[in-house]
Amino acid sequence: MKLLILLGPPGAGKGTQAQLLMTKHGLIQLSTGDMLRAAVKAGSDVGREADAIMKSGGLVSDEIVTKLISDRLDDEAHAPGFIFDGYPRTQAQAEALDALLSARGLKLDHVIELEVDEDALVDRISGRFTCATCNEGYHDRYKLPKVAGTCDVCGSHEFKRRPDDNAETVRTRLAEYRAKTAPILPHYEAQGIVARVDGMADIDVVTESIDRILGEPATV
Numbered sequence: 001m002k003l004l005i006l007l008g009p010p011g012a013g014k015g016t017q018a019q020l021l022m023t024k025h026g027l028i029q030l031s032t033g034d035m036l037r038a039a040v041k042a043g044s045d046v047g048r049e050a051d052a053i054m055k056s057g058g059l060v061s062d063e064i065v066t067k068l069i070s071d072r073l074d075d076e077a078h079a080p081g082f083i084f085d086g087y088p089r090t091q092a093q094a095e096a097l098d099a100l101l102s103a104r105g106l107k108l109d110h111v112i113e114l115e116v117d118e119d120a121l122v123d124r125i126s127g128r129f130t131c132a133t134c135n136e137g138y139h140d141r142y143k144l145p146k147v148a149g150t151c152d153v154c155g156s157h158e159f160k161r162r163p164d165d166n167a168e169t170v171r172t173r174l175a176e177y178r179a180k181t182a183p184i185l186p187h188y189e190a191q192g193i194v195a196r197v198d199g200m201a202d203i204d205v206v207t208e209s210i211d212r213i214l215g216e217p218a219t220v
């Protein structure tokens with residue numbers, strides 16, 4: 001089983017790359033951001049607690065996100081591997097993930113840090129939108145649908161933007177990343193599993209760099 005963490009600030013391309021790697025390597029994407037947004041949409045207790053925190057750009061509690069990950073690891077016990085996208089984000093989450101994996105006899109293979117200039121992050125996030133039906137990601141300048149107003153994947157004509165993708169919230173999310181997430185890198189550097197990738201390159205070039213780190217895709 002292959003296990004990797006995609007680490008990087010908001011807008012670094014974690015979700016974009018996770019989607020591509022899922023298709024290519026047959027891995028399952030575990031995005032705590034997506035899980036929390038689904039909980040908000042469903043109006044669950046977790047969603048009600050997370051909603052205001054996410055809109056402010058702060059971090060949801062370690063307990064909530066770790067429970068979401070733990071449940072998904074159990075649900076997908078037979079998966080060929082996982083891409084952790086947006087988790088862990090704090091030292092407590094990094095330690096909790098170690099415990100979750102060790103209890104299942106699993107071990108991380110790679111932590112891939114996507115490095116992107118901060119100016120580019122704001123630009124990327126403010127231009128981002130997704131298909132309201134299948135969630136395919138687009139960008140006002142870098143990745144428009146091939147036929148204007150029509151999703152390339154499912155043909156839907158409805159698109160949406162995230163409520164936390166505004167300049168003020170992005171600044172808070174970046175500050176949270178610097179203060180709480182970047183400091184977990186030494187935890188993984190000590191294990192010799194960190195690789196850095198230039199996230200400023202074109203999307204397919206970033207994917208090629210990650211492919212080289214992961215090795216040959218499994219046959220799926």
Ligand code: AP5
Binds near residue numbers: 011015053062085088
């Ligand atoms: P989350 O959903 O995880 O958001 P994030 O980390 O802020 O990351 P983003 O999804 O904004 O960016 P990304 O790196 O995936 O970039 P993307 O591929 O979309 O978390 C949201 C919130 O949930 C948090 O603020 C927090 O409140 C809460 N939360 C989630 N997990 C939590 C946790 N573990 N603990 C506590 N709270 C948690 O790319 C961005 C744009 O750039 C796209 O338009 C894309 O097309 C474009 N793009 C991507 N790559 C490139 C490239 N190489 N060149 C040009 N454009 C590119």
